[in-house]
Amino acid sequence: MSEEHGHHGTPAPFVFSVAVALMFIGLVMATAGGEDNEGDAGYWFVFILGIAGMITGFMMWIQDYWDQDSEEGVEIVGYHPFWASITTRKFGMWIFLLTEVMVFSTLLSAYVRYRAAIPDYAPNIDCGLEFEECWVPAADIIRSHLIFGVINTFALLLSSLTVVLALYAARNNNSKAATRYLMATFFLGTLFLILKAYEWWEMKNGHFWGDQCSVTAGQDIANKCIAPKYEHGFWLNTSLEGTTFYITTGTHGAHVFVGLLALGYLIAKANKEGYNEKYHDTIELFGLYWHYVDIVWVFVFPFFYLY
Amino acid sequence: MSDEQETGNEHDEHHGEHSFPGWLHSGESPIQGFMKVFAWLIFFTILEVMAILQEFTFGVTMLILFGIAAVKVWFIGSFFMHMVWDPPLVHRTAAVPVFFLIVMFLAIGLTSPGAVDDLRTICGF
Numbered sequence: 001m002s003e004e005h006g007h008h009g010t011p012a013p014f015v016f017s018v019a020v021a022l023m024f025i026g027l028v029m030a031t032a033g034g035e036d037n038e039g040d041a042g043y044w045f046v047f048i049l050g051i052a053g054m055i056t057g058f059m060m061w062i063q064d065y066w067d068q069d070s071e072e073g074v075e076i077v078g079y080h081p082f083w084a085s086i087t088t089r090k091f092g093m094w095i096f097l098l099t100e101v102m103v104f105s106t107l108l109s110a111y112v113r114y115r116a117a118i119p120d121y122a123p124n125i126d127c128g129l130e131f132e133e134c135w136v137p138a139a140d141i142i143r144s145h146l147i148f149g150v151i152n153t154f155a156l157l158l159s160s161l162t163v164v165l166a167l168y169a170a171r172n173n174n175s176k177a178a179t180r181y182l183m184a185t186f187f188l189g190t191l192f193l194i195l196k197a198y199e200w201w202e203m204k205n206g207h208f209w210g211d212q213c214s215v216t217a218g219q220d221i222a223n224k225c226i227a228p229k230y231e232h233g234f235w236l237n238t239s240l241e242g243t244t245f246y247i248t249t250g251t252h253g254a255h256v257f258v259g260l261l262a263l264g265y266l267i268a269k270a271n272k273e274g275y276n277e278k279y280h281d282t283i284e285l286f287g288l289y290w291h292y293v294d295i296v297w298v299f300v301f302p303f304f305y306l307y
Numbered sequence: 308m309s310d311e312q313e314t315g316n317e318h319d320e321h322h323g324e325h326s327f328p329g330w331l332h333s334g335e336s337p338i339q340g341f342m343k344v345f346a347w348l349i350f351f352t353i354l355e356v357m358a359i360l361q362e363f364t365f366g367v368t369m370l371i372l373f374g375i376a377a378v379k380v381w382f383i384g385s386f387f388m389h390m391v392w393d394p395p396l397v398h399r400t401a402a403v404p405v406f407f408l409i410v411m412f413l414a415i416g417l418t419s420p421g422a423v424d425d426l427r428t429i430c431g432f
Contacts, residue, residue: 086396094400101404105411113415116365146356153352160387161345168338284389291387298379302372306359 012061019053026050062265069279093285097292100255104296107251111244111303118240121227131227138245141208141234142305148195149305153297155195159188160294163287166270170280175273178283182270185290186263189256196253200246206233245304252300255293262286327386344386351379 026047034040118135119125127134142149166181202208229239236246266286269275275283327340355375363371385391390398 086394091396091400094397098400098404102407105404105408109411109415112369112412113418116415120365150352150356154349157345157348157352160383161341164341164387165338168341288388291383294387295380295383298376298383302355302359302376306356307368307372 010061010064012057012064015060016054016057019050019057021050022053023047023050058261065282066269066274069274069276087281089281089285090288093288097288100292100296104248104251104299107244107248108299108303111248114240114244127227130229132229132239134227136227136230136239136241137307138203138234138241138304139307141203141230142199145199145202145208146305148199149301152192152195153301155188155192156294156297159185159192160291162188163283163290167280167283167287170270170275170283171277173277175270175275178275178280179267179270182263182267182283186260186267189260189263192256193253193260196249200249203234206230208234248300248304252293252296255296259286259290259293262289341386344382348379348382351375351382 026043026045026049029040029043030047031039033043115135115137119133121127121131121134121136121140125134162181162184166178166185169175169177169181232238234245235242237243263286266283270283327337327343355372358371358375359368384401390401
C-alpha cells in the first residue's frame, strides 16, 4: 500500500449528505411552505445553499480520492462469523441502497394502491364526462410509442453489463478496456435520459396520440383516441395518473443523472490508469449503485409502461 | 463490538475468479457468464412485453409482472451485484427491507376498497 496515497478518511460524504438535506428542505419549503402552503420564497436561499454544498462536497470527494492508488483494505472484523469480512465501504454502500429501496417502494406501492382502488377505463364502465372516475394509465398513452421504453430497458440492462465488464477489465490491469466500458455505460445512461426527456416532452404536449379523434364524438382509447382529461396533454398536474408517472420516472431519472456524474469521475480516473488489479473497489461500489438503478427500472417499466 | 483492521491479503483473496452455476455454462471466462446473464435478462424482458399484450385480469397481470420482475432482480442481484459470491452478511443486509416491504404491501391490500379488515376473517375463521 502506498504510504502517500493509502487509506484515509474523508468528511466529503458527510458534507454532501448535509447539503442534500438542506437542498430538499429549501426546495420543499420554497414550493409548499409558509402558512398558506403556497411556498415561502425566502427558502430558495436555503435551496441554493444546499446545491452549493453538494457541489462542494462532490469536489472534496473527488479531490480526496483522485490520487488514491491502493485499496481501502479496512474490513469489518468481529468476534463472531456473523460479521464476515467485507469492506466498510461496501457495507456502507449496501446500507445506502437499502434506504433507496424504501424510497422507491413508497412510490411504487402508492401507485399500486391507486391502481387497486380506481377502476381502469373500460367501455362498459361509467367513467364520467372527463373520464375522471377511471384510471387511464400512462401505458395507454405510451403504447403507440413503446419502442422508446423498450430501448431504454435494453440500454439500462446493457449498461449494467458494461459496468461489470469495466470492473473485470480493471481487475485484469486493462485500463483502456475499463475506460471504454465505462464510457459505454455513460453513453447508454445518457441515451436513457435523452429518450426519457423526449417521451416527457411528447406526452406533456399531447403528441403521442392521433388527431383524428373527437373528444365529444366518443372515446376509444384502444384505437389511441384520447380521454378528455388528457385533451391538453399529459402532465404532472393533469391527473393522479400523471402525478404518479412523472414523480416515479422523474425520481428514477434523477438517480440515473447522479450516476452519470459519478461515472464522469470514474472515466477520468480510469483514463489516467487509476484503476488496476490492486485498486478497483470504487468501480465495484459504483456498479452496486448502477445495478440498483437498473433494478428499479425493472419494476418501473412493466408497471408504468406496459400496464 | 467489531474492530477494524487492515486486511490486504484477505481482501485480495476475496477477489478470486468467480465461478458460475453449471446451468449458465459460462466456460472458462467469467465474462461469458455475465454475457449469458444479460441474454437471460433480455429474454425475460421480451417475455413480459409479450405477456402484457394478452390482457389478463388485474390479479393475473400483477402476478406475471411481479414474477418476471423478481426473476430479473434475482439475476441482476446475484451475478451483476456479485451477491452469489459475497459473504452471508451481504445477503442478510439486503434482506432487511423485505420485512418492511411485506408490511407495506399488506397494508395496501388491507386498505384497498372492499378489502377485508377483520382479523378473524383474514385468518379464515
